[in-house]
Amino acid sequence: MISAAPFPNRPLTVAVLGASGAVGQELLQLLEERNFPVSELRLLASARSAGSRCSWKGQELVVQETTAQAFEGVDLVLASAGGSVSKAWREAIVASGAVMVDNSSAFRMEDGVPLVVPEVNPSAAHQHQGVIANPNCTTILLSLALAPLASRRPLRRVVVSTYQSASGAGARAMDELRDLSRVVLDGGTPTSEVLPHSLAFNLFLHNSPLQSNGYCEEELKMVNETRKIMGIPDLRFTATCVRVPVLRAHSEAVNVEFHEPFSVEEARSLLASAPGVELLDDSAHNRFPMPTDVTGRDPVMVGRIRQDISEPNALEFWLCGDQIRKGAALNAIQIAELLLPSV
Ligand code: NAP
Numbered sequence: 001m002i003s004a005a006p007f008p009n010r011p012l013t014v015a016v017l018g019a020s021g022a023v024g025q026e027l028l029q030l031l032e033e034r035n036f037p038v039s040e041l042r043l044l045a046s047a048r049s050a051g052s053r054c055s056w057k058g059q060e061l062v063v064q065e066t067t068a069q070a071f072e073g074v075d076l077v078l079a080s081a082g083g084s085v086s087k088a089w090r091e092a093i094v095a096s097g098a099v100m101v102d103n104s105s106a107f108r109m110e111d112g113v114p115l116v117v118p119e120v121n122p123s124a125a126h127q128h129q130g131v132i133a134n135p136n137c138t139t140i141l142l143s144l145a146l147a148p149l150a151s152r153r154p155l156r157r158v159v160v161s162t163y164q165s166a167s168g169a170g171a172r173a174m175d176e177l178r179d180l181s182r183v184v185l186d187g188g189t190p191t192s193e194v195l196p197h198s199l200a201f202n203l204f205l206h207n208s209p210l211q212s213n214g215y216c217e218e219e220l221k222m223v224n225e226t227r228k229i230m231g232i233p234d235l236r237f238t239a240t241c242v243r244v245p246v247l248r249a250h251s252e253a254v255n256v257e258f259h260e261p262f263s264v265e266e267a268r269s270l271l272a273s274a275p276g277v278e279l280l281d282d283s284a285h286n287r288f289p290m291p292t293d294v295t296g297r298d299p300v301m302v303g304r305i306r307q308d309i310s311e312p313n314a315l316e317f318w319l320c321g322d323q324i325r326k327g328a329a330l331n332a333i334q335i336a337e338l339l340l341p342s343v
Contacts, residue, residue, distance in 0.1 A: 003126040007075055009341045011039035015074045017089065018081030019043035019063055020052060022171040023103055026329035027078050032057050034333060044070055068092040078332050079103060094130035099339060101132050101332045108133040108225055115228045118334040119275040120147040125338040132335055137327025138162050138250055139225040144300045145319050146256065148274035150230060153262055157236035159255040160222065164206065165246035165291060166199055167324055174247055199245045206241035216241060249291035250323045257314040264305050267315055271302050281305055289320040297322060298330055
């Protein structure tokens with residue numbers, strides 16, 4: 001396969017599609033924080049937030065309604081406006097010569113569209129034909145922890161339960177959790193409009209559409225995307241995804257089975273030095289990762305690594321990661337960084 005050319009060796013014209021959303025706002029912050037080489041930044045959204053203002057690197061930028069002209073002369077589009085919006089603008093973006101790094105699920109399983117976690121399969125990014133997909137947030141977080149273990153011994157089976165925060169459903173779901181929590185504390189009855197049920201002092205199975213096999217879409221995304229990223233098409237994998245009343249950052253309880261025993265000590269040492277992973281495995285003080293430990297931070301924190309008492313070849317562990325950051329915006333910008341010319 002022929003590798004795509006890197007970005008030109010100059011600051012880039014970058015468009016953020018979905019700039020007013022939860023992921024879009026994080027993208028703006030990270031472009032600034034990581035000093036990504038930007039000559040012009042275009043903020044795009046729907047007519048609803050056109051005209052609103054965001055400050056970026058000391059300048060005030062105005063959000064524009066998305067049009068085909070908005071992509072002219074753009075080098076990089078960071079898209080986080082949902083699958084239907086990405087599908088609607090893909091042709092215009094690719095025709096303009098830009099590379100689209102897309103946060104939605106629209107193209108993730110499409111042949112010819114790399115699905116990339118830079119710490120796991122960076123070389124895939126160079127095989128793009130104009131579009132690179134950012135994986136599902138829970139999948140990105142999990143793959144960071146699975147990859148170092150899989151590099152030592154082949155995986156046999158993975159069983160995951162997720163504890164996904166309100167922010168995974170966007171900025172309005174976070175507002176709804178705050179508002180409905182106040183309603184409950186004041187003795188009222190919460191009524192949800194953004195999520196299908198009130199998340200205040202509650203939890204429910206992930207609200208993505210149910211499939212005929214009884215799994216929801218989110219669970220199957222984890223299965224299929226993990227297989228594609230890790231290059232293990234027949235990986236045995238099952239997941240249960242749950243929405244929990246946490247404002248920001250997802251957690252996952254993971255059981256990984258190998259074909260032979262894998263010691264806790266070896267797993268701990270591999271994860272302690274794995275890129276993008278931070279180990280917090282302090283049994284003496286009962287201190288393991290929590291969503292608040294990772295909120296606003298880059299690494300995926302892993303801990304509570306233990307031998308599965310029901311299966312000698314399996315390990316259990318727990319992880320937390322900020323899914324707006326590493327699970328979405330940071331991973332997307334790291335993908336774009338892979339395409340910068342090496343100096
Ligand atoms: P969000 O907070 O609801 O933001 C959605 C953004 O899309 C807003 O900027 C919105 O603009 C824009 N938008 C909506 N309809 C549009 C249209 N017709 N044309 C142009 N822009 C439009 O959602 P989010 O959580 O940031 O998620 C965005 C995408 O990232 C989704 O595909 C989501 O699945 C994916 N993702 C999210 C997370 C997460 O943790 N939140 C993680 C991984 C991936 P207006 O303000 O004008 O409505």
